[in-house]
Amino acid sequence: MIDIRENVPLGSHTTFEIGGKARYYVVVKTEEDMREAVRWSRDKGTRFVILAGGSNVLLPDKGLDALVISIESDRSSFRGNTLEAEAGANLLGLIRLASARGLGGWEKLAGIPGTLGGAIRGNAGAFGPEIKDFTQKVRALSTKTDELREFNVAECNFSYRNSFFKQNPEWIVTRALIELEPIEPSDSEAIIERTIAERERRHIQNVRAAGSFFVNPVASKEIQELFEKEKGVESREGRVPAGWLIEKAGMKGARVGGAIASEQHPNYLVNEAGATSADVKALAKKIKAAVMERFGVALQEEAAIFA
Numbered sequence: 001m002i003d004i005r006e007n008v009p010l011g012s013h014t015t016f017e018i019g020g021k022a023r024y025y026v027v028v029k030t031e032e033d034m035r036e037a038v039r040w041s042r043d044k045g046t047r048f049v050i051l052a053g054g055s056n057v058l059l060p061d062k063g064l065d066a067l068v069i070s071i072e073s074d075r076s077s078f079r080g081n082t083l084e085a086e087a088g089a090n091l092l093g094l095i096r097l098a099s100a101r102g103l104g105g106w107e108k109l110a111g112i113p114g115t116l117g118g119a120i121r122g123n124a125g126a127f128g129p130e131i132k133d134f135t136q137k138v139r140a141l142s143t144k145t146d147e148l149r150e151f152n153v154a155e156c157n158f159s160y161r162n163s164f165f166k167q168n169p170e171w172i173v174t175r176a177l178i179e180l181e182p183i184e185p186s187d188s189e190a191i192i193e194r195t196i197a198e199r200e201r202r203h204i205q206n207v208r209a210a211g212s213f214f215v216n217p218v219a220s221k222e223i224q225e226l227f228e229k230e231k232g233v234e235s236r237e238g239r240v241p242a243g244w245l246i247e248k249a250g251m252k253g254a255r256v257g258g259a260i261a262s263e264q265h266p267n268y269l270v271n272e273a274g275a276t277s278a279d280v281k282a283l284a285k286k287i288k289a290a291v292m293e294r295f296g297v298a299l300q301e302e303a304a305i306f307a
């Protein structure tokens, strides 16, 4: 039985700490709850919005005239080297849980905020590995037909910060099978701690932001070569870091209201002091215009921007 509440403030449910109230709000803990919530919104003729860890979203100041479905299903179990977990499970929590059982391989994803489902939808990654490298199967619910379907990894159509589920938002990820490998728990724990320390050193941890605001764009050969020469790093898949483009376009530290393009990591738009959604959007617009003017490159948002 689901419990639908009204006029629930959303800001505290996001890492940006921005956003007005949800007209309707429901916590779901099972696939059946999820089905019920989706049916409720269909019957009522109200749109629904999925919110999980809230670490890759920008919600509007005026709130959402919608049913916000907060995914808090977080059970997990192990079979051999495979972890089966529900979509609302915290990613770092799962990495630590597996580590304590002597299973790992995915420790470099430690510190990415949010849930397993959110990570799968956006193929989250850090320092090389992405969640797709460990995903064996995904179960998802069609909000159009109520069908629950299993997707093998090929059907998930993962690519850089992208997946079938991002392209087809009528499908909600409900659980996944993650394939891990045996590792000494103390070795695994050491990699986790090193990874988190490195994230803190780079100022990409515990900030009021949505992570990288823009995806790293594909750029011309000329821009790739400029990047490679300057940074001494090879560009991957023809992409260059959005943060580097933002800095070169003179927008590092740019501000609108309480929002700033981070001095340490300019692709992080940070809620420094009571920023509104309008501040962040205006800052993003300025940054896009500057990067377009300087490089002719159109930046695209990685964060999900809701209106």
Ligand SMILES: Cc1cc2nc3c(=O)[nH]c(=O)nc-3n(C[C@H](O)[C@H](O)[C@H](O)COP(=O)(O)OP(=O)(O)OC[C@H]3O[C@@H](n4cnc5c(N)ncnc54)[C@H](O)[C@@H]3O)c2cc1C
Binding pocket: 015, 049, 050, 051, 052, 053, 054, 055, 056, 057, 071, 087, 111, 112, 113, 114, 115, 116, 117, 118, 119, 120, 121, 122, 123, 124, 125, 126, 165, 171, 172, 173, 174, 204, 205, 206, 207, 209, 210, 211, 212, 304
């Ligand atoms: C400080 C900080 C650092 C970050 N570092 C990284 C990083 O290193 N690498 C990286 O890849 N990302 C990073 N991010 C971004 C973010 O953590 C990831 O995108 C994360 O995977 C989002 O998960 P979430 O549960 O918070 O999703 P949410 O923010 O709640 O949702 C994001 C989008 O996914 C949809 N969604 C969520 N769950 C589901 C589901 N089960 N089924 C279908 N759709 C769903 C939502 O509707 C929304 O459109 C960072 C963010 C912050 C704040």
